[in-house]
Amino acid sequence: MERFEKSFTRQEPIPEAGIAAATEVMRSGILHRYGADPSHVAALEAEFAAQIGAAHAIAVASGGYAMGCALRALDVQPGEPVLTNAWTLAPVPGAIAATGARPLLVEVGEDLTIDLEDLAAKAPQARLLMLSHMRGHLADMERLMAVCDTHGVTVIEDCAHTMGASWNGHPSGRWGAVGCFSTQTYKHVNSGEGGLIVTDDPDLAARMVLMSGSYMLYGRHGAAPSEEVFARHTAQMPNVSGRMDELRAAILRPQIADLPLQAKRWNDRYRILEEAFRATPGLKMIERPQQEAFVGSSIQVLAAHAETLPGFVDGCAARGVEWKWFGADRPQGFTSAHAHWGYVEAQTLPRTDAILSRLLDMRVPLTFDAEDCARIGRIVADEAARHLA
Ligand SMILES: Cc1ncc(COP(=O)(O)O)c(C=O)c1O
Incomplete structure (x- = not known):
């Protein structure tokens, strides 16, 4: 594998x-x-x-x-x-x-x-x-x-x-x-x-x-x-x-002087991942509006259902591909959701919660090259077929 x-x-x-x-x-x-x-x-x-x-x-x-x-x-x-x-x-x-x-x-x-x-x-x-x-x-x-x-x-x-x-x-x-x-x-x-x-x-x-x-x-x-x-x-x-x-x-x-060039390099990697994830059944890409010139240093997808996500995330992780899931019960690493911020008074946010339960996030460091992104795309598609179908 x-x-x-x-x-x-x-x-x-x-x-x-x-x-x-x-x-x-x-x-x-x-x-x-x-x-x-x-x-x-x-x-x-x-x-x-x-x-x-x-x-x-x-x-x-x-x-x-x-x-x-x-x-x-x-x-x-x-x-x-x-x-x-x-x-x-x-x-x-x-x-x-x-x-x-x-x-x-x-x-x-x-x-x-x-x-x-x-x-x-x-x-x-x-x-x-x-x-x-x-x-x-x-x-x-x-x-x-x-x-x-x-x-x-x-x-x-x-x-x-x-x-x-x-x-x-x-x-x-x-x-x-x-x-x-x-x-x-x-x-x-x-x-x-x-x-x-x-x-x-x-x-x-x-x-x-x-x-x-x-x-x-x-x-x-x-x-x-x-x-x-x-x-x-x-x-x-x-x-x-x-x-x-x-x-x-x-x-x-x-680095500030190099920023426009770096943004282009990030987006080259983002586009390869985006294409792969868009073609993956069970995952939905977040479409970027035409007015938005973004820097693709990370990529997000929504899964069709929350229930099967932990298995998918674990399956990808076992093959070296790291997703952050915003729907977990507890904060993990840098990832947390509003319900974890105990110093903020609890607020009812049903639309956000429904989205977070299906939201996955991936870092795209510039140390990845085009072949790395293609490989991530293949592993994600494979694990999606196993867990999200
Ligand atoms: C969305 C967002 N805002 C603000 C910050 C704060 O930046 P810093 O770590 O420099 O304090 C971070 C850092 O991770 C962040 O992710």
């Missing part, structure tokens, strides 16, 4: 230019962003802001930190309801809960994006939406923004899975008031841990720079607002340190 031997969590090496820059940083001993002149962190902020077309960018310690920082800059209050997708990963409700606010979960549809009808129904209860582009699926962003604008809801985008993606030519992270990105190892650029925040709003940018731990050194940022804007906020913002360091920025700069 055919088996798959490669790891689903193995990333590519850091580009040589990043290794060389990081080695130089280590030789200098100057790892703190405010000690470095010139600073890799400041340059990364300027380069990322220019690439995505944002007025301001702030490099921080993680994607989770980025979301918490954005919420606090928007003055989130203890006990305040914050809308978010019912299907996302734990750092998203976690970032909301850590500010003392209350995640108000919104159903997701079969396309795996936030359900705009449920969003419209719940929007009058909230001032903020933490929109998670979970596993890279973008909602109809024009319609979503219209719903939020109608109800005066400010949007923060969680772009942990959509760095390099866009809707109708407009980048993810540039629709809401703030876009939050992760540079953690399993995302589209890899610095182990790390995050980036973008916004066009100078006051929000100044508040987030101050909060991230700039002290009075905010002038050393790469894409921050002017001194007068900071003057409005310096005394008001608590310092919640979460800066990025020189080492991470040094390895990220060449």
Whole structure:
């Protein structure tokens, strides 16, 4: 029987230019962003802001930190309801809960994006939406923004899975008031841990720079607002340190430059898997809208029935092919569902639950080549014939 031997969590090496820059940083001993002149962190902020077309960018310690920082800059209050997708990963409700606010979960549809009808129904209860582009699926962003604008809801985008993606030519992270990105190892650029925040709003940018731990050194940022804007906020913002360091920025700069090329490589692999899964009886591909330019770093399918899924998942795993199933009773590895988040008040989400019970998710690392993807496709088809028929 055919088996798959490669790891689903193995990333590519850091580009040589990043290794060389990081080695130089280590030789200098100057790892703190405010000690470095010139600073890799400041340059990364300027380069990322220019690439995505944002007025301001702030490099921080993680994607989770980025979301918490954005919420606090928007003055989130203890006990305040914050809308978010019912299907996302734990750092998203976690970032909301850590500010003392209350995640108000919104159903997701079969396309795996936030359900705009449920969003419209719940929007009058909230001032903020933490929109998670979970596993890279973008909602109809024009319609979503219209719903939020109608109800005066400010949007923060969680772009942990959509760095390099866009809707109708407009980048993810540039629709809401703030876009939050992760540079953690399993995302589209890899610095182990790390995050980036973008916004066009100078006051929000100044508040987030101050909060991230700039002290009075905010002038050393790469894409921050002017001194007068900071003057409005310096005394008001608590310092919640979460800066990025020189080492991470040094390895990220060449990766940010390579992002368009990497997105294409991811999508080449995604298309091979997509074709195989679409041809597999018992599995339904999530169709991607034409307006969505995504980065296929993971792939999702819906099974026809939930009952037979554990056998299928185990059968694939025994042959080296890893699926994550969102319908399991308990959290496993990085995978959890809203019912597992005991710190979030229990909410009734029948549509989301019905989808999660049938939802499978697979990572697509760039260390896989075209033949690897074809082999995964064959094993999946074979196990589907055994378990899902
Ligand atoms: C959907 C989603 N949002 C946000 C994050 C947070 O990113 P980080 O790990 O950098 O805190 C993650 C991380 O896995 C994620 O999957």
